[in-house]
Amino acid sequence: MTVADAVAAAALAVPARLGPVRLVVVDGPAGSGKTTFAASLAESAGALVLHLDDLYEGWSGLDGSLWPRLSAQVLEPLRRGLPGRYQRYDWGLGAFAEWVDVPVPRVLVIEGCGSGRRLVDPLAAVRVWVEAPDDLRLVRGLARDGDDARAHWEQWMRDERAHYARESTRERADVRLDALGRVVHGPALVDPDAPGVPGAAG
Secondary structure, three states, X not given: OOHHHHHHHHHHOOOOOEOOEEEEEEEOOOOOOHHHHHXXXXXXXXXXXXXXXXXXXXXXXXXXXXXXXXHHXXXXXXHOOOOEEEEEEEXXXXXXXXXXXXXXXXXXXXXXXXXXXXXXXXXXXXXXXXXXXXXXXXXXXXXXXXXXXXXXHHHHHHHHHHXXXXXXXXXXXXXXXXXXXXXXXXXXXXXXXXXXXXXXXX
């Protein structure tokens, strides 16, 4: 059983807290491996994945209007058993673009920096934290976004440090994973020797 299989099983073993939906959040600093793990989790649980990269209002969007929009457009409708709908942020245009429908899934994975904030605690079945060294994260980020984005990345890393210190996200997580998707905390849910996701990024 992989780590993703174990997290999926843990989520499915508890009652739904978001209406009929079991919510799993995958949080952690940018470039730590969240996207890769969320994809594995989606496969294991047959889950729908929502990427917060599609909801941030640009490089300064970690806090601000992010959570009110996510709550109003997605979480509250799902809590009532209704489909959600959010407006995708187009990073190239620097503006919100088309609307994206969110059906009512059995399991929803919300992946991204800030997904595990305190406000999600009453809703989440499992909270996952993925971490990696800062230098590795920056290398991954610039490989994806280009060296012109270095100043944005450095500011984002400062913003997320402040956010995580305020929210105690790492300390509140049910499962903590390293940059390769290996368990570093959470033996009550996951076998620490379970295989992770080699080469994880995102």
